[in-house]
Amino acid sequence: MARPVPPLDLGPEDARQAAFAAGLRLLAGREMSTARLCERLRRRGLPDDAVDDAVARLTRAGALDDARAARAAARTLVAVKRRGAHRVSRELERMGFAPALVASTLTELLGEIDEPAVMARVIAARMHGRARIADPAAYRRLFGALLRRGFAASAIREALRPYWGGRAAPVEDAADE
Numbered sequence: 763m764a765r766p767v768p769p770l771d772l773g774p775e776d777a778r779q780a781a782f783a784a785g786l787r788l789l790a791g792r793e794m795s796t797a798r799l800c801e802r803l804r805r806r807g808l809p810d811d812a813v814d815d816a817v818a819r820l821t822r823a824g825a826l827d828d829a830r831a832a833r834a835a836a837r838t839l840v841a842v843k844r845r846g847a848h849r850v851s852r853e854l855e856r857m858g859f860a861p862a863l864v865a866s867t868l869t870e871l872l873g874e875i876d877e878p879a880v881m882a883r884v885i886a887a888r889m890h891g892r893a894r895i896a897d898p899a900a901y902r903r904l905f906g907a908l909l910r911r912g913f914a915a916s917a918i919r920e921a922l923r924p925y926w927g928g929r930a931a932p933v934e935d936a937a938d939e
Contacts, residue, residue, distance in 0.1 A: 774812070781808045781816035786825060793831035796821070797858030832859045832867040840875050844884050847872060849912020881913050881921050895925045898932035 772780060781803055788794065788802055796817055803813045820826035832854055839845040839853055847868055854864045888904055895901045901922065908918045 774809075777809050777812035778815050781812040782819055784808070785816045785820050789820065789825050793827075793834045795828055795831055795858035796826060799826060801858070828859060828863055829867070832863050833871070835859075836867050836871045837875075840871065840877075840880060844880050844911065846881070846908075846912030846914070847877065848914070849910075852912070877913070878917065878921065881908060881917065884908060884911065885921060885925070889925065893925070894927060895922065901926060901932050 784803055784806060785799060788799060794802075799820075800813055800817060803816065804810070808816075817826065835854060835857060836850050839850045845853070850871075851864055851868055854867065855861060859867075885904070885908070888907060889895075895904065904922065905915075905918055908921075909915060913921075
């Protein structure tokens with residue numbers, strides 16, 4: 763992580779203009795939360811009042827929208843990176859989105875995305891064309907990989923059942939939610 767830059771020696775109006783321009787450049791590259799944008803502008807050495815003014819102007823202009831950015835990040839995490847709901851929630855909060863916004867975004871997204879289908883794509887990729895899971899160790903590795911991606915333990919067991927041949931799952935119930 764880069765060290766913060768010492769405060770810039772700018773007049774108040776120049777600092778406001780610099781913060782607004784820097785904010786526009788950052789948002790041109792990718793959507794981000796208000797908290798992340800503030801952090802990045804402050805690391806550039808811009809004064810707090812200039813950052814707050816730039817954030818207000820960018821929000822009014824529609825360039826900065828936390829709800830839109832959260833939806834975009836969540837869709838990417840699910841569709842591209844194939845993450846489950848729990849992992850998406852943690853990553854959105856880490857990105858600086860408010861917990862209430864994360865919850866509403868997940869509710870909206872889970873209505874659009876078929877999470878079992880996403881999990882099935884992950885399983886198919888990890889199985890490399892095999893029809894059966896070879897042994898309990900392989901089952902545990904696959905189960906752990908899916909759990910780390912944020913899928914629910916009960917849903918994982920259900921998804922792995924056809925590959926395990928109906929035998930009892932070799933994973934302890936301690937991994938349950």
